[in-house]
Amino acid sequence: MSLIVQKFGGTSVANAELIMNAANIVTKAYNDGNDVVVVVSAQGDMTDQLIGRANKINSRGSKREMDVLLSAGEQISIALLSIAIEKLGYPVVSILGWQAGVMTNSNYGNAMIKKIEPDRIKKELDKKNIVVVAGFQGLNKYYDVTTLGRGGSDTSAVGIAASLNADICQIFTDVKGVFTADPRKVPSAFKINEISYDEMLELAALGAQVLNNRSVEIAKRHNVLVEVLSSFSGEPGTIVKEATNVEKMLISGVAKDDNIARISIIGIPDVMGWDFKIFSKLASKNINVDIILQSIGRDGTKDITFTVKDEQLEETVDLLNNYCQSLENVKISYDSHVSKISIVGAGIESHPEIAAKMFEALFSAQINIQMISTSEIKISVLIDQDKADKAVLVIHDAFFGPAV
Amino acid sequence: MSLIVQKFGGTSVANAELIMNAANIVTKAYNDGNDVVVVVSAQGDMTDQLIGRANKINSRGSKREMDVLLSAGEQISIALLSIAIEKLGYPVVSILGWQAGVMTNSNYGNAMIKKIEPDRIKKELDKKNIVVVAGFQGLNKYYDVTTLGRGGSDTSAVGIAASLNADICQIFTDVKGVFTADPRKVPSAFKINEISYDEMLELAALGAQVLNNRSVEIAKRHNVLVEVLSSFSGEPGTIVKEATNVEKMLISGVAKDDNIARISIIGIPDVMGWDFKIFSKLASKNINVDIILQSIGRDGTKDITFTVKDEQLEETVDLLNNYCQSLENVKISYDSHVSKISIVGAGIESHPEIAAKMFEALFSAQINIQMISTSEIKISVLIDQDKADKAVLVIHDAFFGPAV
Numbered sequence: 001m002s003l004i005v006q007k008f009g010g011t012s013v014a015n016a017e018l019i020m021n022a023a024n025i026v027t028k029a030y031n032d033g034n035d036v037v038v039v040v041s042a043q044g045d046m047t048d049q050l051i052g053r054a055n056k057i058n059s060r061g062s063k064r065e066m067d068v069l070l071s072a073g074e075q076i077s078i079a080l081l082s083i084a085i086e087k088l089g090y091p092v093v094s095i096l097g098w099q100a101g102v103m104t105n106s107n108y109g110n111a112m113i114k115k116i117e118p119d120r121i122k123k124e125l126d127k128k129n130i131v132v133v134a135g136f137q138g139l140n141k142y143y144d145v146t147t148l149g150r151g152g153s154d155t156s157a158v159g160i161a162a163s164l165n166a167d168i169c170q171i172f173t174d175v176k177g178v179f180t181a182d183p184r185k186v187p188s189a190f191k192i193n194e195i196s197y198d199e200m201l202e203l204a205a206l207g208a209q210v211l212n213n214r215s216v217e218i219a220k221r222h223n224v225l226v227e228v229l230s231s232f233s234g235e236p237g238t239i240v241k242e243a244t245n246v247e248k249m250l251i252s253g254v255a256k257d258d259n260i261a262r263i264s265i266i267g268i269p270d271v272m273g274w275d276f277k278i279f280s281k282l283a284s285k286n287i288n289v290d291i292i293l294q295s296i297g298r299d300g301t302k303d304i305t306f307t308v309k310d311e312q313l314e315e316t317v318d319l320l321n322n323y324c325q326s327l328e329n330v331k332i333s334y335d336s337h338v339s340k341i342s343i344v345g346a347g348i349e350s351h352p353e354i355a356a357k358m359f360e361a362l363f364s365a366q367i368n369i370q371m372i373s374t375s376e377i378k379i380s381v382l383i384d385q386d387k388a389d390k391a392v393l394v395i396h397d398a399f400f401g402p403a404v
Numbered sequence: 405m406s407l408i409v410q411k412f413g414g415t416s417v418a419n420a421e422l423i424m425n426a427a428n429i430v431t432k433a434y435n436d437g438n439d440v441v442v443v444v445s446a447q448g449d450m451t452d453q454l455i456g457r458a459n460k461i462n463s464r465g466s467k468r469e470m471d472v473l474l475s476a477g478e479q480i481s482i483a484l485l486s487i488a489i490e491k492l493g494y495p496v497v498s499i500l501g502w503q504a505g506v507m508t509n510s511n512y513g514n515a516m517i518k519k520i521e522p523d524r525i526k527k528e529l530d531k532k533n534i535v536v537v538a539g540f541q542g543l544n545k546y547y548d549v550t551t552l553g554r555g556g557s558d559t560s561a562v563g564i565a566a567s568l569n570a571d572i573c574q575i576f577t578d579v580k581g582v583f584t585a586d587p588r589k590v591p592s593a594f595k596i597n598e599i600s601y602d603e604m605l606e607l608a609a610l611g612a613q614v615l616n617n618r619s620v621e622i623a624k625r626h627n628v629l630v631e632v633l634s635s636f637s638g639e640p641g642t643i644v645k646e647a648t649n650v651e652k653m654l655i656s657g658v659a660k661d662d663n664i665a666r667i668s669i670i671g672i673p674d675v676m677g678w679d680f681k682i683f684s685k686l687a688s689k690n691i692n693v694d695i696i697l698q699s700i701g702r703d704g705t706k707d708i709t710f711t712v713k714d715e716q717l718e719e720t721v722d723l724l725n726n727y728c729q730s731l732e733n734v735k736i737s738y739d740s741h742v743s744k745i746s747i748v749g750a751g752i753e754s755h756p757e758i759a760a761k762m763f764e765a766l767f768s769a770q771i772n773i774q775m776i777s778t779s780e781i782k783i784s785v786l787i788d789q790d791k792a793d794k795a796v797l798v799i800h801d802a803f804f805g806p807a808v
Contacts, residue, residue: 016457016461019461050480057424057484057487058487058490058491060490061483061486062487062490064497065483065486065487065498066487068500069480069487072479072480075473075476076454076457076473076476078472079458079470080457080458080473083458083469083473086464086465086466086469087461087462087464094469094472096472096549098502099547143503145500
């Protein structure tokens, strides 16, 4: 007998039929003799519906009140999934984030889980109940409801799995697992059977929106075995686990991120500490800088180029213009029409030919590389956005071979 | 400075515009220097929507899970009203039933408030916040969410007002107050300015659905001054308070209840204790018996006639048939096509001419009285349902004069 945490996303519980489908998956696991905890997101369009209702009244409602509003979405889901499980004749109890002991900080709208006290969940499992928990929500020290931000239900699920020392955390979604590239764009993309936490983290950060990044971090920290799988296919998905046990692949995926903009500061006087100051300035405004490239310019000046998320471009440029006002000859330029293409794989560090192969594939397709950034398990390049899909395709085929 | 509890029903917060209207009423009271606690119901059709979603999955979901589901309705309302109040620039905080300390028993779907511990509400009032509380919901001893059943938000509001020792509890609704009769049926009906708890209790029990009965009971027990008023007119409504301070009216209203059925057991052998047994049998099945009439029949037998709610007719008749199976010559008959017409008024006990006037009005209109029941402040008659509206009209006009 195992303890299984199963998480169903919004698309997996979007209507009555899908909820019954989820209930069937849950009760099958229970029937197989497992203890089952289920974590559920709000139904498909519920969150948007609720935001729509709010915006008609006040599009700038406080984050605290928006959390009260949005957390009603998961409350509805857990009740509906529970009555579906009741219909199948199984013992079930639904509990909200605060009942499940999900304690968070007070960053409303994007709260972080601080700890989970799963006493209530354990008590219900002892009674042989299937326990359906509202994802995405928690309680702060003021006893107020918080929400965990985008993908928060994944975080809830993995966090609860960690707190219960569960044998596996299954993340049910509308895709079959983690793919080597976006299968809608790359015909030869295939499902990865196993991937390490670190590779998954890089892929998640790169916009492969299968698993929320925080949830992978928690899984890694607490060594939670995670499976990403489809709630429709009934097939095994992708197992995310410790690197040492993972089936070795040189690279595990190619990912694209369009939500990125390049900013260059050109002609900076080469004075010590200038770059430190500018980046700490950006950090203080919560602007996340990604790839950074510094080059020596002419006449004792230097250039710095870096990337930020599209939505932070305007703010960043304003800030830089302000900051560089007093400096003669310093020029700010930017381009939001760029994409970051990355390959992720545990073998990258020990196989220098991987980078060469990637660059060669891009060269062959006449795609110009604007910037390069590497880590132990990742190589990212910045290219023109128009060529991004093509780039993913040629890189994927260079490593995995074209579709047959 | 006063402490005011304001309650807005579902029709008063049904859409964005109405929510802004409620926010204006609330902030006006706050602006006048009062501490303001607001209790809100689910938006107009929200409860039905949620039940619809549930029924598509399982029309027999457990009451516990239905309570989790339905309590999401008020959660949405409090958040929306709060962001409306934020838009008007006032400090506000929304809290759920469990945060407001509304402790109930575990009768899911129809829970009773056991006590209210308003520490959190007081803390927020001390911070000069407008406090918006989810009505209709509470917490039981298992730390599970419960709902209070039909009209439960009234109960929440009066209960919270009692726990805070509030100066007044204003119940905002879509009617202007308590009327002497249903104004849609009786043109001469008029709004009552003041009414006693007892009279209000009788009227509420008789189907004048302005105020939930339990809420009036709580108001009476804790001496909470209640005002029923329109959220649209801006005019004073009806004050419900202790009898000693109420402006004296001989009768305060005429009410009709169509949801009633008459059952007769004819030819019962006149043996001691038989009627006791039959009524305790009904009580054990939670069947509420209203008017009871016992008469001596022929040959040492007797007849018992009583009324029950329409929806309990079938169950009652089945029960009686079973129970009387062994008794020869006992006959059960019933009629659901009856109405109960009642007049309520503090003056009834001391003014016997009131009953005479009521019966005369019915006689003049050629309406036959099937049963009569009286209490200190109420006279009820059972008549044919087809003549019910006419009966209310002629009785009302007999006491208050016809419309001019």
